[in-house]
Amino acid sequence: MSIMVIGGAGYIGAHVVRLLTERGEDVVVVDDLSTGVEDRVGGATLVELDVAGTDAQERLELVMRQRGVDSVIHFAAKKQVGESVERPTWYYRQNVGGLVNLLSAMENTGVVRMIFSSSAAVYGMPDVELVTEETDPRPINPYGQTKLIGEWLMADCGQSWGLRWSALRYFNVAGAGWPELGDPAVLNLVPMVLDRLARGERPRIFGDDYETPDGTCIRDYIHVLDLAHAHLAALDQLDGEASGRIFNVGTGTGASVREVIDEIGRASGLDVAADVEPRRPGDPPRLVASPERIADELAWKAEHGLPEIVASAWAAWQAGPRPVRVG
Template identity: 45%
Template structure:
């Protein structure tokens, strides 16, 4: 299948491109390179440096490349920034996604896979988190993702668009061959920050709170390997053959890991010490967030392969050790 991967030079998008190739599909990448890296995409993959909001240019790509399905990974995703500058997030994450959906209608493309987030649930009522929980986002980032989910439901009824929205937990790790991995600026994810502290690229890691109602007092989160995440997106393709589908899935391992457990695992995998300090709690940080992904497993025949956090960290370590400067190495 010919698949347009928007944001395909970013962390999740580039790994999904790699999995598409391994699964026998033909990816085409579109990225404006604001956050993406051209070197994250093989030169053999067709690449278009185009902005998500350029409706005419996107429609032209869809037609010229004979695209059958679109995957969208091009949202802004910094929670704190979304609070400080919500209009930036609504413009890109909602407004430009509307432009993309209009371009798809212009070009007659009616299958769509959307990168959503567990942040759309806000503070969850229960654990583990199922798709039936109320969605009450507590920040503009989560709200923009929920807004797009609602737009997709409306488009299914009005136009017969078939879509799948995946609500991610914490994407982690890197390609097992070490060729691509996580390279954000700024970096906010715990595993790369812990590795950087171990490498001496930063003085120390800050742990935000150690007085939560959890076994060791630090927050529990669900870390899903980037390749497991990517494979789920491909597993849904057959479900989108029928017009008017609106599918929603949580993607996680269901196996929560604490901040301190991550630190210890990074030390074991790397053989290095992770210097850290205890800081104050961050506003809005729930004690625990982890997924019930049984719906995705049952309906898509998908099962996460990386269930041991050390295996996930080992792939991240392989990337960071061989690319200390990221893609600018």
């Protein structure tokens, strides 16, 4: 039997594909390569396909039958918050429509095991010290709403035709498990800072007047390799009794924007003095996960702290096409 990884040529997906391959699983990757890279899938089979396309359901069914797929891990989604505000209908078509195509293909082929890439964006701006899975989800942008709808849709499929699923709500993913699998997109804080340094520019901080110890936003940073192991733990749990579980994937410890930038300075030896710019709308002052449920139910915990996250991200960036000039 095979495991299908949707979006497996992307940043997080490629780490999961490598771990699955290393433990001897037969893996087929489906990716439209809009942000993924073919070289990242290693020896896994790659099917180039947009799951939101008009013929996606039929093509997915064909691959599922041909490869004997019995489980799916779904990463493929558009994830830029600002873009989702500007293009809401397109985001719903991509993220929700793509999931509908995938679940329809699974229903028609009898594939009933699914791990879903959700997001801390479903919580919006919760006024709590630690976000638990019981925190009321109130997304504040179309991206977060598409992820919450995805969870609802899987729950409905579980009741209707027996889908066995879990959703992982990620917080801030960074780092690299291997230098060649660093984050290729400049969308999150660590690669954004490294991109600025590579351009000979100063990092940027969006707002330093929040009600936090140093005035900058606090987030929960999770190493991408820890996150990849969480996917395997959630997939293995589907062999048991539990289904329809939602898990935060985080560390329970927050780091401020300024602390992350300072850590990049320590890892690189560079001057990382930052320019402070106005706040971005919709940024909560603090968003930190409680990892208690995933620790209790999956025996999973994060193994890497912020210094290791940043050091691995720095090594991966320097191994990439635009290394920062040092010295």
